[in-house]
Amino acid sequence: MTRLWNAPDDFPDEMLAGFVAASGRWIRQVPGGVVRSTRDPRPTVSVVIGGGSGHYPAFGGLVGPGLAHGAAVGNPFSSPSARQVESVARAAHQGRGVLLSYGNYAGDVLHFSEAEAALRADGIDCRTVRVTDDIFSAPADRADQRRGIAGDFTVFRIAGAAAAAGLGLDAVESLASRANARTRSMGVAFSGCNLPGVDEPLFTVPDGRMAIGLGIHGEPGIAEVDLPTADGLAQLLVERLLADEEVPLPDGPSSARVVALLNGLGSVKYEELYVVYRRVAELLDVAGVVVADPHVGEYCTSFDMAGVSLTLLWLDDELERLWFTPADTPAFRTGSVRTSLPRPAAAASTERPDGPLPRASAESRQLAARIVTALDAGHAAIDAAAEELGRIDAVAGDGDHGVGMRRGTRAASHAAAAVAQRGAGASTTLNAAADAWSDKAGGTSGAIWGVILRAVGRELGDEADPTAEDLVRGLNRAVEGVTSYGKATVGDKTLVDALVPLADTFAAAVGAGADPALAWSKAAAAATRAAAATADLLPRMGRARTHGERSQGTPDPGAVSLAVLARVVEQSLSPVD
């Protein structure tokens, strides 16, 4: 279990500060993550990686010559926000374009895609290669829906080596994509891990049993079996990886060549890994597969989860040449890297400074103050519910929903208070809250709540004294934004299942002439009923797809959060008079 922290909410920032303090030879901190503290003799394509923290050396430990140029560092097991990714990419950019690469998870896809769009809109050529190496997260005919696990490392390494070789963005993207297509992993787990400040483990595996295909955030696997011997595990790993469809096994007389990476998830240690690797090497040899470069150690962890994964990168000549070039990062060093030039220390901050505020009417400023009060109360309510939210999220997800919502509402309420105090109107206040929420909470829910607050803010404006109809329109825009952003519809067991009844009920009641407070009260009740009813649904979105059955009977945590906040609004604030 994770034991050492100060305040759990400070864990990500303090972890990053310690990492930066220990790793100045390779990296420096920028808003949203880290970039190299050195520079190449000539500008190259910049490889920007990232994801939630808790997976060290993924992702910050893989920044340095021959590997990544920057890493966006999210909260534990939670995607970095779009703003974080954008900030890191801007700091890493050297004028030759950016390759974004990350594991294929719903939250990361949302945030990195938004960052990619923002960078492109600003004229920075930007491409994406998502890592999809986990063979048990989707069948081979839907390989693009697979999750990314320790294969992150091989894909990032090829991308970084291609960039270091001076290749252009097209070639770097194409090689990273080829490396991903030729990387396969499978993982097993024996016990879960605890997130900092969370009492319950993310998941458990019974003593003496082993979960097959379990994901790096505890996503349920495909089967549970008795704990095998070390040799039995090696056989399982090798057989399943070689059996995956379209593995590029040799069809001629020449042997296939691979990079083999036997990865410990946290508390399965080196000696055990070597006992397993001994048999892995024998079995690959028997299968006619030559291990061109073996790696045994910790390349993608999940705090102290007890688990193991085996990754094979099927080499071709070009990939093998790139693989054996030098690299020098906090966690991975190979070959002789030319001593890099230190980068100028004082890099311009990429945080947008606080600009002058848009003009606001007295009525809108009054509404802003009530929004601040509601956000405060919302944070308190989420704080009280956080443990329960985490618990129900752990059934099908990664258990971080409560922590993320707590961080998000706290940041939103602080940011809103700061601009409201400076005289901001309702729209500006909600926008500030939206940015802070999305930025600090990270993950899918952070992005979604950013969309909701911004949509409502747009309709409320900074100058008008908004009407109930404005809020109706705002909620409708929020529904449009969320469904377009997250690609979910009603029935997919997401927050949409509560948001749509909220918006529809409110619109109907206002249309029928109800007092706005009464209309909201009916809407909040509808959202609460709908959130509870998500317990009967099977999830269809994102990574939840692979383990639908397990979460039936438990409501969707995002829908429950929305209902909690709708009731806070009902109690503390009649949103329009």
Next chain:
Amino acid sequence: MTRLWNAPDDFPDEMLAGFVAASGRWIRQVPGGVVRSTRDPRPTVSVVIGGGSGHYPAFGGLVGPGLAHGAAVGNPFSSPSARQVESVARAAHQGRGVLLSYGNYAGDVLHFSEAEAALRADGIDCRTVRVTDDIFSAPADRADQRRGIAGDFTVFRIAGAAAAAGLGLDAVESLASRANARTRSMGVAFSGCNLPGVDEPLFTVPDGRMAIGLGIHGEPGIAEVDLPTADGLAQLLVERLLADEEVPLPDGPSSARVVALLNGLGSVKYEELYVVYRRVAELLDVAGVVVADPHVGEYCTSFDMAGVSLTLLWLDDELERLWFTPADTPAFRTGSVRTSLPRPAAAASTERPDGPLPRASAESRQLAARIVTALDAGHAAIDAAAEELGRIDAVAGDGDHGVGMRRGTRAASHAAAAVAQRGAGASTTLNAAADAWSDKAGGTSGAIWGVILRAVGRELGDEADPTAEDLVRGLNRAVEGVTSYGKATVGDKTLVDALVPLADTFAAAVGAGADPALAWSKAAAAATRAAAATADLLPRMGRARTHGERSQGTPDPGAVSLAVLARVVEQSLSPVD
């Protein structure tokens, strides 16, 4: 807990095989451990390290240019045998002498000292630097009695760098010794670990508590406190290390400079370590200590023990220059190491080949057959008692006594059977058993049992039909050998407490004219009583010195083993007719 193995007894060999399979770029296997698979352009002093396995990257992971030349690899948490150390040192020797360096534990001291004597007798100049960095294992005025923990790494690194610089053996020894004198560590632990095949954890720490000063084999610490925050732990580590006597703090205006190594013992993971390191760096800064080179990660583990240690190497100009030279090993790489030349693949084996057997009389061959039978029965009895032996050993020691005795008796019985079948007499058979026992069991008890069997064998000879008086002399020689070798006397809570009554009672009964079988029966009864009585003693030997109180009430496992074997001899074999 350790989960992945095949047969627990095969764990060490299979671990080593996997390590060799994964690490051929740096190391190759030799009898007893590993040496570099590369060679330097010019011969250098050879730095040979070693210790029990279970501490990866200590010790095999630290072999390569800029660090060690070879590592003797013992069983889990158990010293390599003298033969292993000697074999690795011979394979690593380049004609310029050998520096042996290892953590200061009783078993390691016994075996490495014996190897040193053998190498010197053979004309190889050989020196020893024992690592004594653990400030809580003895007070500063007895610093030479302290244990070695993660400070192994800094001492080995300086020794390896000095050797790589081409310095002579005097200078390498002196620099390693200086590095040890300037290295201080302290560790804490939150939970124990299980050895492969052992059901009970080596020790436990209550939930929410932290043991201060706990050793890397679970040796009890000096205090148990409530689990602190990450910052609280950082403060404890830094304050205690700076307060240790004779720490070379700066006395002039210049700042002290250190290498700081924050080490995870196994399942305290990177993100937590970075949170702690953040505060360590701040506190060292406040104290005027400059961290010239920070390291955060796993440098000396204890399987998956949850624990943390902080090591400070107080640099001077010469140590700092050496510290920043390149190194390239499986687990530690820094700077640009010149591509090393591969070593000729087929190195001569250092195992002594089976020579022709000494002539043996028919009577002595008959006795040899009975010795084989007794060793077989002894192995069966130890096998049945192994769990209980491990349990009582875990109270004050490292819990490996049962596993070591099982390995030792098995190897001894196999080796004895092999030479007896070829026609060996009693002495040769016992010598073969002694070598195999010491070699395969490792640890202190392996060495001691080697001494006992060899002493008895010497008196029994290969040609005589030995008398009860020969066995009396053999047992007396065994007592002399064991007390001189292990520096223990009666009352120190060791095997000596049972061996002396065995020898004395047998001698007295034979002297009084008793039938040898009856005499042995009395002697075995005396040994059994004496072994049980060790429960009332406080230990005075080796590392047990620091935690005597805890083991009062539990008998010494070595004494109990001896009693078990004495009863086996009583039942299955009247040793002389």
